[in-house]
Amino acid sequence: MENTTSGAKGLLQKTELLFEYGRLDVSGVDVAPIANPQVRLGNMKRQQNPQLPGLTEPEAVRHYVRLSQRNYAIDLGMFPLGSCTMKHNPRLNEAMARLAGFADIHPLQPQSTVQGALELMHELSFWLTTLTGMQAVALSPKAGAHGEQCGMLAIRAALDANGQQHRRRVLVPKSAHGTNPATAAQCGFSVDEIGQTANGRVDFADFYAKLGDDVAAVMITNPNTCGLFEPQIKEIADAIHAAGGYFYCDGANFNAIVGKVKIAELGVDAMHINLHKTFSTPHGGGGPGSGPTVLSAALAPFAPVPLVVKTANGFELVENASGEAEQAFGRMVAFHGQMGMYVRALAYMLSHGSDGLKQVAEDAVLNANYILASLKDVMSPAFEGYCMHEALFDDSFLEGTGVTTLDFAKAMIDEGFHPMTMYFPLVVHGAMLIEPTETESKNTLDGFIASMRALAVAAKSNDISKFDHAPHLAPSKRLDEVMAARKPVLKYV
Amino acid sequence: MRYLPLSDENRQSMLGTIGAKSVDDFFTDIPIFARLNAPIAELPGHKTELEVSRHLSAMAAKNVAAGTVPFFCGAGAYRHHVPASVDHIIQRSEFLTTYTPYQPEIAQGTLQTLFEFQTQVARLLDCEVANASMYDGSTACAEAVVMAARVTKRNKIIISGGVHPHYAAAAQVLAQNIGLEIVMLDAAIDDEKAVIAHLASDIACVVISCPNVFGTISDLSDISRAAQAQGALVVGVFTEVTAFGLIQPLGAMGCDIVVGEGQSIGNALNFGGPYVGLFATREKYMRQMPGRLAGETVDLDGNRGFVLTLSTREQHIRREKATSNICTNSGLCALAFTVHLSLLGQKGLGQVAAKCHEMAVEVAQALESIDGVTVLTEAFFNEIAVSLPKPAAQAVDELAAKGVLGGVPYSRLDPNCSAQMQNVLLVAATETNTKADIEALATALKEVL
Numbered sequence: 001m002e003n004t005t006s007g008a009k010g011l012l013q014k015t016e017l018l019f020e021y022g023r024l025d026v027s028g029v030d031v032a033p034i035a036n037p038q039v040r041l042g043n044m045k046r047q048q049n050p051q052l053p054g055l056t057e058p059e060a061v062r063h064y065v066r067l068s069q070r071n072y073a074i075d076l077g078m079f080p081l082g083s084c085t086m087k088h089n090p091r092l093n094e095a096m097a098r099l100a101g102f103a104d105i106h107p108l109q110p111q112s113t114v115q116g117a118l119e120l121m122h123e124l125s126f127w128l129t130t131l132t133g134m135q136a137v138a139l140s141p142k143a144g145a146h147g148e149q150c151g152m153l154a155i156r157a158a159l160d161a162n163g164q165q166h167r168r169r170v171l172v173p174k175s176a177h178g179t180n181p182a183t184a185a186q187c188g189f190s191v192d193e194i195g196q197t198a199n200g201r202v203d204f205a206d207f208y209a210k211l212g213d214d215v216a217a218v219m220i221t222n223p224n225t226c227g228l229f230e231p232q233i234k235e236i237a238d239a240i241h242a243a244g245g246y247f248y249c250d251g252a253n254f255n256a257i258v259g260k261v262k263i264a265e266l267g268v269d270a271m272h273i274n275l276h277k278t279f280s281t282p283h284g285g286g287g288p289g290s291g292p293t294v295l296s297a298a299l300a301p302f303a304p305v306p307l308v309v310k311t312a313n314g315f316e317l318v319e320n321a322s323g324e325a326e327q328a329f330g331r332m333v334a335f336h337g338q339m340g341m342y343v344r345a346l347a348y349m350l351s352h353g354s355d356g357l358k359q360v361a362e363d364a365v366l367n368a369n370y371i372l373a374s375l376k377d378v379m380s381p382a383f384e385g386y387c388m389h390e391a392l393f394d395d396s397f398l399e400g401t402g403v404t405t406l407d408f409a410k411a412m413i414d415e416g417f418h419p420m421t422m423y424f425p426l427v428v429h430g431a432m433l434i435e436p437t438e439t440e441s442k443n444t445l446d447g448f449i450a451s452m453r454a455l456a457v458a459a460k461s462n463d464i465s466k467f468d469h470a471p472h473l474a475p476s477k478r479l480d481e482v483m484a485a486r487k488p489v490l491k492y493v
Numbered sequence: 494m495r496y497l498p499l500s501d502e503n504r505q506s507m508l509g510t511i512g513a514k515s516v517d518d519f520f521t522d523i524p525i526f527a528r529l530n531a532p533i534a535e536l537p538g539h540k541t542e543l544e545v546s547r548h549l550s551a552m553a554a555k556n557v558a559a560g561t562v563p564f565f566c567g568a569g570a571y572r573h574h575v576p577a578s579v580d581h582i583i584q585r586s587e588f589l590t591t592y593t594p595y596q597p598e599i600a601q602g603t604l605q606t607l608f609e610f611q612t613q614v615a616r617l618l619d620c621e622v623a624n625a626s627m628y629d630g631s632t633a634c635a636e637a638v639v640m641a642a643r644v645t646k647r648n649k650i651i652i653s654g655g656v657h658p659h660y661a662a663a664a665q666v667l668a669q670n671i672g673l674e675i676v677m678l679d680a681a682i683d684d685e686k687a688v689i690a691h692l693a694s695d696i697a698c699v700v701i702s703c704p705n706v707f708g709t710i711s712d713l714s715d716i717s718r719a720a721q722a723q724g725a726l727v728v729g730v731f732t733e734v735t736a737f738g739l740i741q742p743l744g745a746m747g748c749d750i751v752v753g754e755g756q757s758i759g760n761a762l763n764f765g766g767p768y769v770g771l772f773a774t775r776e777k778y779m780r781q782m783p784g785r786l787a788g789e790t791v792d793l794d795g796n797r798g799f800v801l802t803l804s805t806r807e808q809h810i811r812r813e814k815a816t817s818n819i820c821t822n823s824g825l826c827a828l829a830f831t832v833h834l835s836l837l838g839q840k841g842l843g844q845v846a847a848k849c850h851e852m853a854v855e856v857a858q859a860l861e862s863i864d865g866v867t868v869l870t871e872a873f874f875n876e877i878a879v880s881l882p883k884p885a886a887q888a889v890d891e892l893a894a895k896g897v898l899g900g901v902p903y904s905r906l907d908p909n910c911s912a913q914m915q916n917v918l919l920v921a922a923t924e925t926n927t928k929a930d931i932e933a934l935a936t937a938l939k940e941v942l
Contacts, residue, residue, distance in 0.1 A: 018609050027841030038854050042872025044710045044740045050616045054838015068587035071602035075586030089590050092542050101553025106566040107765030108901040110893040116555030117764050130535050142628035143821040182808035182818035188670035191813040229522035265527035284825025285603040286593035288767030320908050330666040334631035334659035335765025353539030354532035356494045362516045363499050373511040386519045441498035474598040477793035484790035484802040490622045491612040
């Protein structure tokens with residue numbers, strides 16, 4: 001059956017836009033009537049209605065529930081999106097973040113009335129600095145890229161404080177997340193790419209050759225974007241330090257090593273930690289995130305405000321660049337960062353404890369290696385040997401089949417899985433980066449492996465029906481992204 | 494451990510498949526001196542759900558929740574009533590536990606709501622295009638300044654003394670390292686037009702605010718015309734988006750880039766975050782915008798659908814030449830905004846805004862009857878600056894001791910402000926305030942002055 005009169009397909013309901021059936025004279029919120037008719041708006045009353053339609057509550061709930069059913073989600077199935085760490089989001093954390101004592105407090109209430117909130121920030125800081133062995137942490141960055149900015153601005157401030165203003169070049173591997181070069185540029189640095197070896201690690205010789213007295217820092221993701229630990233990480237740190245620069249470590253992949261590695265021992269000067277990855281605050285369809293940035297003793301004095309400190313009289317929020325924060329490089333954001341994410345992350349840390357977090361890393365890495373080992377005979381691993389928390393394949397196993405990485409990913413949708421990260425890292429041809437995380441059971445992994453094997457076998461035996469125009473079973477067919485970009489329609493008209 | 498599905502038996506069996514003796518085999522690239530071979534002793538072991546709940550609830554109980562006292566804090570974060578259905582929707586698994594919609598065939602829920610969000614934001618602010626959200630108002634302001642410099646190829650920025658000091662600070666931090674010069678004007682209750690005197694042919698943009706940090710609402714149209722005549726862009730900033738249910742939006746006053754905080758619609762106070770930054774501009778600057786954009790297209794069957802678009806502006810494609818490094822934004826907070834605004838519609842928003850204004854007028858009337866207190870903000874939406882006969886920070890602490898959260902001392906935002914400004918208290922009201930709250934505030938304030 002092709003079409004229904006209603007436009008629905010059984011459980012999959014029609015999803016009109018709000019603007020197509022909402023009404024301008026309707027509201028789903030009842031507001032108490034005005035008792036005092038006085039106004040003090042000057043001449044500033046709005047002249048034209050904003051043309052915002054409203055829905056009653058039953059209509060609104062149905063509108064968004066229908067839309068929700070067109071989304072894939074970690075609660076529905078495996079979401080092995082490499083580099084993004086889609087793990088289970090415990091609901092306890094949601095409940096804790098919604099306690100009135102956390103959700104219904106204002107960032108500028110007198111500090112005496114928010115001692116519990118400051119205590120929570122202090123305790124989270126303790127966990128983050130203890131897990132990494134680092135000197136200090138700046139909590140306020142709002143996401144991973146913002147944390148990178150925090151670290152790079154601290155580096156810049158430290159260089160400037162030491163009369164090193166000529167150091168403005170930052171070394172970034174080709175395999176890095178796009179945020180790394182973008183951040184370096186946004187902090188006023190030039191970007192110099194360093195290459196990669198055939199076994200997926202930073203090309204130490206290329207790195208070493210590019211050092212110089214204008215180098216400010218090197219930014220390295222570890223474990224790297226190929227899902228591998230950089231074995232020469234300490235040598236890189238020592239070399240950049242000897243050359244007068246700093247070591248920024250992108251902590252996006254901290255999940256693989258939390259509780260297993262003391263970051264400070266690797267010579268790291270700054271590293272952001274995505275609370276929305278390693279510490280399981282929900283991704284929410286693209287945020288909010290949170291990117292606290294741990295700092296070495298050399299960079300700690302330059303951390304941005306605000307800071308939480310413990311005093312004899314309780315907890316104090318240092319909000320201005322004076323006293324203890326005299327050398328702070330400034331303020332990155334209004335208020336104090338992502339409190340809602342701090343609560344969730346601390347709930348997650350407390351639940352796992354020191355022992356559980358170590359198990360998190362071990363199970364995440366075990367799961368990835370299980371996938372790698374189980375698929376290596378039918379797919380093509382990008383590199384030899386074990387991986388960390390991500391299994392990376394290239395597209396050489398698809399050579400001659402006419403099936404691309406994109407086709408393969410879309411066929412996975414029909415199998416009921418969210419595709420892996422595609423075409424990243426850029427240094428691997430047709431990359432397929434699979435990150436199962438520790439919250440998948442062996443049963444789920446076995447199902448995933450069976451589907452992947454079947455797809456790989458089908459592709460190789462030229463049975464392309466599963467790939468041609470896939471996905472076939474998703475709520476939408478393949479969408480025309482070229483048209484969207486050529487004639488952008490960014491709002492309903 | 495309740496979140497880890499693998500049993501020891503599973504682990505052994507998987508190691509067997511892999512051909513590894515133990516998980517330690519996977520960690521051999523880590524230098525020995527950096528390995529942690531046992532759980533970190535300084536951190537506690539795992540806790541039950543009940544234990545975690547007790548631990549965190551005890552901390553939460555040490556805070557004074559806004560809903561439990563007469564409450565008048567604003568200055569960039571506002572306590573509004575958010576219908577219960579909003580939180581229900583954003584806690585649905587399909588929205589809460591999904592990622593940035595990279596696979597549009599299985600992400601139409603997120604993509605269509607972002608498209609609705611962009612449409613609502615553009616209409617509310619009276620702008621041509623809006624993006625799919627920024628981290629918050631302050632970072633949106635910072636990005637707007639950098640974008641204006643990119644568009645105009647100029648490097649000097651004038652920020653009015655009515656802009657929230659934290660927003661100015663966030664802009665400063667982003668701008669100063671890429672060769673932009675920021676001129677920050679002195680704090681002023683009602684003088685956005687002071688930026689006009691600083692206009693010159695090297696100015697990239699002026700940053701002005703309505704409502705401003707002192708609650709003042711004023712027509713910015715003349716400033717926009719003056720700035721644009723000099724080739725500068727106008728960045729219009731706000732911290733209380735509810736205002737635009739009642740007052741002229743910044744787009745209608747000629748601002749080229751309109752940025753601000755969307756927290757008031759759909760989102761709780763959360764001690765400052767997560768919030769949702771709104772970012773809107775003219776269509777001709779669309780390709781210079783930071784952040785994600787959802788756009789309309791069709792699928793292979795010709796059915797309407799939505800995708801992330803114009804990503805050649807973004808870091809994952811353009812790397813060091815990207816318009817911004819932003820990646821993750823405020824997706825779920827944007828969803829909360831959209832669901833709440835869909836419930837409100839222009840009708841409900843107008844009513845809520847009118848109620849906020851009514852309460853603020855009541856506050857102004859109550860406070861101006863107190864000896865020594867002067868209301869400084871002449872035209873306002875829901876927030877006023879009042880001058881006290883003593884430092885506002887001290888008064889606020891004394892009010893808190895009496896169980897009233899009476900507002901935000903301006904000096905908290907700008908500790909080096911003038912002696913006169915040290916006595917300025919910012920007092921906000923919303924539809925959540927009652928007459929009894931306002932009486933309690935006035936009574937307590939009389940006692941502490």
